[in-house]
Amino acid sequence: MDQTFLVNVFGSCDRCFKQRALRPVFKKSEQLNYCSLCAEIMAADGLHENETLASLKSEAESLKGKLEEERAKLHDVELHQVAERVEALGQFVMKTRRTLKGHGNKVLCMDWCKDKRRLVSSSQDGKVIVWDSFTTNKEHAVTMPCTWVMACAYAPSGCAIACGGLDNKCSVYPLTFDKNENMAAKKKSVAMHTNYLSACSFTNSDMQILTASGDGTCALWDVESGQLLQSFHGHGADVLCLDLAPSETGNTFVSGGCDKKAMVWDMRSGQCVQAFETHESDINSVRYYPSGDAFASGSDDATCRLYDLRADREVAIYSKESIIFGASSVDFSLSGRLLFAGYNDYTINVWDVLKGSRVSILFGHENRVSTLRVSPDGTAFCSGSWDHTLRLGWAWAAKREL
Amino acid sequence: MSSKVTIGSDIRQARRAVEQLRMEAGIDRMKVSKAAADLLQFCTEQAKSDPFLVGIPATINPFKEKKPCAIL
Numbered sequence: 001m002d003q004t005f006l007v008n009v010f011g012s013c014d015r016c017f018k019q020r021a022l023r024p025v026f027k028k029s030e031q032l033n034y035c036s037l038c039a040e041i042m043a044a045d046g047l048h049e050n051e052t053l054a055s056l057k058s059e060a061e062s063l064k065g066k067l068e069e070e071r072a073k074l075h076d077v078e079l080h081q082v083a084e085r086v087e088a089l090g091q092f093v094m095k096t097r098r099t100l101k102g103h104g105n106k107v108l109c110m111d112w113c114k115d116k117r118r119l120v121s122s123s124q125d126g127k128v129i130v131w132d133s134f135t136t137n138k139e140h141a142v143t144m145p146c147t148w149v150m151a152c153a154y155a156p157s158g159c160a161i162a163c164g165g166l167d168n169k170c171s172v173y174p175l176t177f178d179k180n181e182n183m184a185a186k187k188k189s190v191a192m193h194t195n196y197l198s199a200c201s202f203t204n205s206d207m208q209i210l211t212a213s214g215d216g217t218c219a220l221w222d223v224e225s226g227q228l229l230q231s232f233h234g235h236g237a238d239v240l241c242l243d244l245a246p247s248e249t250g251n252t253f254v255s256g257g258c259d260k261k262a263m264v265w266d267m268r269s270g271q272c273v274q275a276f277e278t279h280e281s282d283i284n285s286v287r288y289y290p291s292g293d294a295f296a297s298g299s300d301d302a303t304c305r306l307y308d309l310r311a312d313r314e315v316a317i318y319s320k321e322s323i324i325f326g327a328s329s330v331d332f333s334l335s336g337r338l339l340f341a342g343y344n345d346y347t348i349n350v351w352d353v354l355k356g357s358r359v360s361i362l363f364g365h366e367n368r369v370s371t372l373r374v375s376p377d378g379t380a381f382c383s384g385s386w387d388h389t390l391r392l393g394w395a396w397a398a399k400r401e402l
Numbered sequence: 403m404s405s406k407v408t409i410g411s412d413i414r415q416a417r418r419a420v421e422q423l424r425m426e427a428g429i430d431r432m433k434v435s436k437a438a439a440d441l442l443q444f445c446t447e448q449a450k451s452d453p454f455l456v457g458i459p460a461t462i463n464p465f466k467e468k469k470p471c472a473i474l
Contacts, residue, residue: 060416076435077438079438079441272422289444315438336445337445337452378451
């Protein structure tokens with residue numbers, strides 16, 4: 001069943017007692033519920049007792065310190081130490097098995113269809129192409145009215161795709177096999193941001209889309225009506241990526257941005273529930289661990305990191321002195337044991353998630369790797385690059401040399 | 403008038419930041435040793451169905467080009 005989320009809680013405002021949409025306001029340690037008008041009035045009235053801008057800022061600093069203390073208390077061991085008892089993987093030998101050619105400029109994004117066979121890709125020249133990865137045939141192609149289509153996603157039903165970029169919108173195109181139908185004619189504009197669209201993803205159904213934007217926000221939209229269902233404010237700069245939690249673990253998603261923060265959001269309330277700020281530069285990619293208890297990130301600081309949500313901290317860093325270019329895109333293998341990461345130095349590094357070591361390095365792209373996804377059944381991965389191509393590698397031919 | 407509005411929004415922002423940090427500081431946390439053990443357990447259980455960890459016979463690879471059949 002599809003749910004439309006309520007934007008706010010409705011009830012009686014604690015100040016004017018009118019029936020309004022309410023938001024929680026903390027006064028000392030007490031929670032009050034004000035309607036948005038009263039909240040604005042209270043804030044514009046100025047200061048609460050003994051409260052100055054300076055005192056609020058210093059309280060924020062001391063809370064940050066307390067947060068770090070609480071996290072540190074539980075940091076009793078490193079992940080790779082616990083992983084010592086697990087068998088080592090040995091080196092993987094992987095090669096590009098198939099190249100998809102057809103884009104006229106940098107490939108910026110790609111996504112797999114749930115049928116594990118089709119995929120959609122988008123590029124700087126405005127083209128969005130749907131491919132059959134088994135045959136390498138192009139099944140659909142549409143030209144967007146803007147360049148730099150930075151985001152694209154396949155609908156869970158396989159019957160539509162979503163994309164957007166410098167047009168600040170996310171549009172949905174139904175896929176049709178009728179040769180006489182013009183795909184662009186059925187286009188539906190769903191999301192409107194005030195800056196570029198950096199990422200988009202359907203939720204569990206074709207009915208809702210989650211977007212991330214250069215305007216610093218994420219948003220949840222109803223596809224049919226184009227209505228904004230929830231917005232997520234908190235990033236201090238462009239949001240570059242997002243990933244939805246695996247459906248079994250509930251209604252949350254993680255986003256990463258130019259403010260170096262990764263933030264985990266509750267989709268129903270719009271609230272940020274956890275935030276992590278250990279990267280030293282923009283976070284280009286975030287991806288949940290298959291169990292939903294952790295997520296990985298890739299950043300311009302040339303590292304990938306693993307954050308455990310229940311321990312509420314970073315638990316692993318995947319880096320090497322020889323890797324100095326940013327990681328643009330990350331994804332896990334089916335079991336979560338391997339982390340595939342695409343880099344701006346044209347390579348893909350494959351990491352042993354538990355032990356923290358690199359198990360493979362893939363060459364083949366002739367420019368930055370900009371996007372990378374493992375197929376839904378875990379049998380293959382696809383990478384897209386500024387060299388205009390997408391490349392496929394798959395598990396069958398991967399040999400392990402111990 | 404305009405400076406009051408600016409101060410008002412700065413304070414609002416600062417208050418929101420304090421409320422958010424209070425909430426984040428107060429969540430329940432698990433020891434890394436327990437969380438790591440759970441990650442390990444998940445990996446180990448799922449390993450046998452991870453195509454990149456186990457070998458899969460190349461014969462059933464759907465990505466491979468199908469060789470044309472010759473009719474004898």
